[in-house]
Amino acid sequence: MAFDVYAESVRLIESRHVEAVPRLSRRRRFAPMGVDVVGDVAVTMFARRGVGCSLSESYVLSKRDGHWRLLGGGSDTESDDLLADRPPRLPEEPAYGHSDHTGIDPSILRLEGSGGVRDSGGRGDWLPWSGRWISYVVLQVSAQVASLETDGRDLLVPWHGRVVIASTKRRPSLVKVYDNRGQLLGEVLTQP
Numbered sequence: 012m013a014f015d016v017y018a019e020s021v022r023l024i025e026s027r028h029v030e031a032v033p034r035l036s037r038r039r040r041f042a043p044m045g046v047d048v049v050g051d052v053a054v055t056m057f058a059r060r061g062v063g064c065s066l067s068e069s070y071v072l073s074k075r076d077g078h079w080r081l082l083g084g085g086s087d088t089e090s091d092d093l094l095a096d097r098p099p100r101l102p103e104e105p106a107y108g109h110s111d112h113t114g115i116d117p118s119i120l121r122l123e124g125s126g127g128v129r130d131s132g133g134r135g136d137w138l139p140w141s142g143r144w145i146s147y148v149v150l151q152v153s154a155q156v157a158s159l160e161t162d163g164r165d166l167l168v169p170w171h172g173r174v175v176i177a178s179t180k181r182r183p184s185l186v187k188v189y190d191n192r193g194q195l196l197g198e199v200l201t202q203p
Contacts, residue, residue, distance in 0.1 A: 014041045017081050020055040020070050024048060024079060031170045032094055035060040042094060045169060047147070047177040049162070052130075053079065054147040054177040058093045059086070065093045069175060071128045071145050082145065083128040097154045097172030115197035120188055122201065123151040123173060147177045148201045150186070157191040161201075176201065 023029075023046045032042035035058060044067070045056040051074040059066045070084035100118040127146035150159070152172045159166045159174055161184050166174055178184050188196045 014057075014059060016068075016070055016084070017079075019043065019057065020053070020072055020081065021079050023055050024053045024072065029169050032058075034094055035065060044094075044171060044173060045175045047164075047166065047175050049164070049177045049179060051075075052145050052177055052179055054145075054175050056149065056173065056175040058089075061088070065089045067093060067124075067149075067173070069124075069126060069147060069149065071126075071147065071177075073130050073132075073145065075132070082130055085126045087124060094171050096170055097152065097168075099154050101151060101153050115188060115199055118153060119155050119196060120150060120152045120199060122148060122199075124149045125201075143179055144181070145177065145179055147175055148184075150174050150176065150199075150201070152188070155190055156188055156196065157193075158189045160187040160189065161185065 023043045027046055029043050029045060032039065035042060041057050041059040044058050047054050053072045055070045057068045059068055066086045067089045068084060068086040071082045072079045073082055101121055125148045127144055129142050130145050131142040152168055152174065156168050158168060161176055168174055183200045186199050186201055190196055
């Protein structure tokens with residue numbers, strides 16, 4: 012099964028559905044992991060089988076003239092348990108990047124990665140200050156977390172516990188973390 016980044020990203024954006032896949036194999040070389048859409052911007056996340064490793068890949072798309080356009084993306088090597096069910100508590104590891112954990116136990120939530128691309132909006136000028144910056148963060152959460160809320164959007168947590176959050180804002184986003192009873196576990200200020 013070949014992996015067409017653009018086609019699979021558009022399919023994921025349109026369906027907004029992530030189906031649980033227990034593991035990758037020679038026959039199943041990739042699996043959608045998450046998507047976040049903010050207006051005309053989307054970030055998709057996939058697990059892909061590499062040579063001797065699993066990869067976590069994120070792609071940024073923007074919509075122009077009614078069509079999604081792939082702006083860029085990135086990947087990171089991950090452990091083989093990338094698609095495993097999330098644990099009751101996250102293992103102790105140092106957090107990646109910058110984040111202000113306000114009242115959240117690091118065994119419940121951690122910033123796993125971030126990235127971004129510049130969107131020229133189809134213009135030919137490549138001046139660094141023109142266009143807009145589209146960023147994203149990937150949060151990993153434990154089984155204690157059922158949903159996240161940010162910028163008026165509710166994000167359900169998939170089985171593997173990794174949630175991608177897109178943003179076109181220049182300032183960090185406040186993310187509220189809820190358990191399965193709807194009780195607030197805490198808040199985190201993400202800095203892409």
